[in-house]
Amino acid sequence: MKNKSKQEELLKGSAWMTAGSIGSRLLGAVYTIPWVTWMGIHSNEANSLFAQGYNIYNLFLIVATAGIPAAVSRLVAQYNGENNCSMSRHLYRSGLYVALLMGIMSSFVMVSGASLMDNGDKDVIPVINSLAFAVLIMPTISVTRGYFQGYGLMAPSAISQFTEQFFRVAYMLGITFFIMEVIHGNWKNAVTQSTFAAFIGALSGLVVLIIALIKYRKILSINNAKSDKLGSTRKLMLKVVCQSIPFIIIESGITTYQLIDQYTFFSIMKLFRNISRYKLNVYYALFSFNANKLYMIIISIAMSIAATVIPILAMLKSKNDKRGIKTQIKNTQLLFLFIMVPTALGLYSVAQQIYTVFYKYDSLGIMVLEFSAFIALPLGMYTVNAAIMQGLSESKVMLKYLFIGILLKLIFQLPSIYFFQVFGPLLATGFSMIVVNLLILRYFYFNYDFKVL
Template sequence: MSEGQQKDTARSKMLNGSAWMTAGNITSRILGAIYIIPWVTWLGAYSDEANALYAQGYNIYSLFITISTAGIPSAISKLVAHYNGLNEYGVSQKLNRSALYMALASGVICGTVMMYIASWPIVYNGDTNLIPVLRSLAWAIFIIPLMAISRGIFQGYSMMAPSAISQFVEQLFRIIYMLGATYLIMKIQKGSWVSAVSQSTFAAFIGAIGACVVLFLAWLKYRGVMQGTGTIEQPVTEVSTTELILKIVYQSIPFIIIESGINLFQLIDQYSFKRMMPLVGHFTKYQIDVLYALFAFNANKLYMIIIALANALAVTAIPLLAMARAKNDQTGMRNQIENVLMLFYFVMIPAVLGLYAVAQQVYTVFYRYNHAGVIVLEFAAFMAIPLGLYTVAAAMMQGISENRRMMKYLGIGLIIKLLIQFPCIWIAQGLGPLLSTGIAMMVINYLIIHSFNQEFRLNFEQMALPTNQILAYSLVMLVITKGIMLLLGLFISPYGRYTAFFILVIGVIVGAGVYGYLSLHFRLADKLLGGRAQRLRQIFHMN
């Protein structure tokens, strides 16, 4: 197979997998943002405090998810792809069973630990309202490892649809319970906002049950295909269950550390921001809680929708790179890395600039107009690029088995974050934690891409033209969209939720239309989407 054909094949697999994962990630993220509108409305005057409490609980919960799954989903995805690449399909089946046993054990252990330590002062950080929130989240930890490992198994076979559908169902079940409980407590019972937050976080357990049902049904549907794969060629290696478990543990430890990278940065913010803010100015506890909620919850919920695009690329990249590594296919690995980077630029740069252009309208629709909140979201939008690139680049490092080097780079980034956290808060106050995270992530990303170039000699010359086109078309889209937003704001109030939503819809249509037209007309999309770009031109009569 020629290098050009290899590139097309790699790009096709990446696009197919990313399409499913993007659909699952984006729809679940959008659902996870839309619920905010009624949730904030029903909480009323307590909404900012509730957002801060919710964010604190979820930061700790996210770390426990990473620990409880022990990085096994990504490790399983990688190992299954590795053994399938060697035609060792029987080993893959044995691997799956071992991982499921480990998931059950880790869920019970980590759920119990989280339930127990919720009442420790060092954990609830002076806010006793956090205790019931953490205990309600602990229930989800009991079953989430099983759910996550099941997704990793499907991804190892490059079956992205079950994972994507389960993500959507998980979010749907979670939101239905969350909104129902909040309405009952706040509007009917006139109860405590802390109870409403506790039930909202317990909804994670309800969502996980829904996802597990979807994954079980998918296993019933595809088990014949997955087991039948082994009939192509019988395994030539005997591997004991103990050896497989040790392999899983060995592969998963770096995944624990690396995949919790963004969460570790957020925990640094959670435990340092409230202590550092009184040192840079006179702020009340309420003011600090509101500032924390603006960047840690309000803006985070919205720009994480964009980062979900990067997550989709990352999940797809790991098994494809692992398979190429198993075959020692240097050309395949280089092509895959270049494909992922270019797709990242193609999607993330216009998405970030688009969010910046409509930040006021987006924030107003979800939270009500707040000048400070809009500024935070505009700034946070740009931070989505280094955060998203970290997600993708770290996944590719793991896909080519550079775990130790990746952990070293993450360690350097965390040290930089700790060193510049206070200076950034002193300079930018509420924007300081985002600024320090962005700087630290840019350093990590530089080290990763430099490492790729040292090993694979990436074709930066070939990547330069499409990258410049992406940037140019995105800037054109930004100017046009921002101009229309300002123009419409002269005639329609941008401060009400309904009017802001009307302006937002126009802005999104214009922005997507401008970027899409330029990408298709000047054939940029052809370089990244292949034949799909031509089909899109036919649909929109652009030939």
């Protein structure tokens, strides 16, 4: 009965997180249809500029936020498992202090260091600056989502995620239409305003979470903690930071791979071929933006499963329930395979139709999307497996595996791009991620008797 309830909890939580994640990802993909149309002949250049700015933004977002909700979620679930809910509430307040500090620091570095991250393209600087506003408040949003997830309340996180994306897309489309179709302005200004939309979306997501805190106040009882029985705020803040650091590095795995592509693809291609910057931007846009927007919808499913499994495993780990952990690993892997494999095959089978609808017909772009559909599987599996490792407090082992993967990515990046050009970065990513996943599955086998077959 206990295992059944945990399985139901996983399915219910994953359903909420999947709905919110896929809904927001779909919005994040569908907007490209009118957006690309309004950009006209500059669409691939605009996509390349957008992707370069967002890759840097995602890294700072992960540094400022990704470790915090996962760490808070894990610690809250752990304390609740120990019947120490007062500490969970105090942890949340301490996490807000950390979030505020991380937001300010990350936003400052983005603004002051934009010129050092432009990769030789000055047009990237205003895009990075516009995204710094969102980084300022996203940590607060993330720590609140982590707090809800620690209690198993996935709905507030899912709804705020969808709301955030909805208002981001609404502002983006509205301002792009005004600049490109009404005043016939510069496409670069339209891209900058489109990235600033992340701040508009973040504000709306924050409002939803504040409403949720009020709605669930009886469950959370935020104002009922007894301060005389709680630990030092400074110690709790230090614990949140220490717990967050491994999460930051591990959850930045996919973004790190994308940044390796961003800062190596152009130089490696120029090294072996005489090719213009415009053509390079077009090639880069094909795999880093056009295909990425679509196959990330698949990976978002894995992200939703990952967000659900961390607090469940953390609670089982605190009770040293090895049998329950083994069952949970099995359920998570089966859920991943049941959802992800058919979805990836579906994307591959309709790649031509989908790509044409979103971007217009392009034979090379369609082949890149078809290839990306299969690369999404090891990327999604990494997301789920990394979450399992973190839920089991095995961050050090996971960090070792990730570093092995990054090393393999760097080793194979040059020959992959030399022989396969635009497919090269995806090939190097897929191969290294497969190795990382095999290492993790091997760890599950030796430590929790988990068998793949």
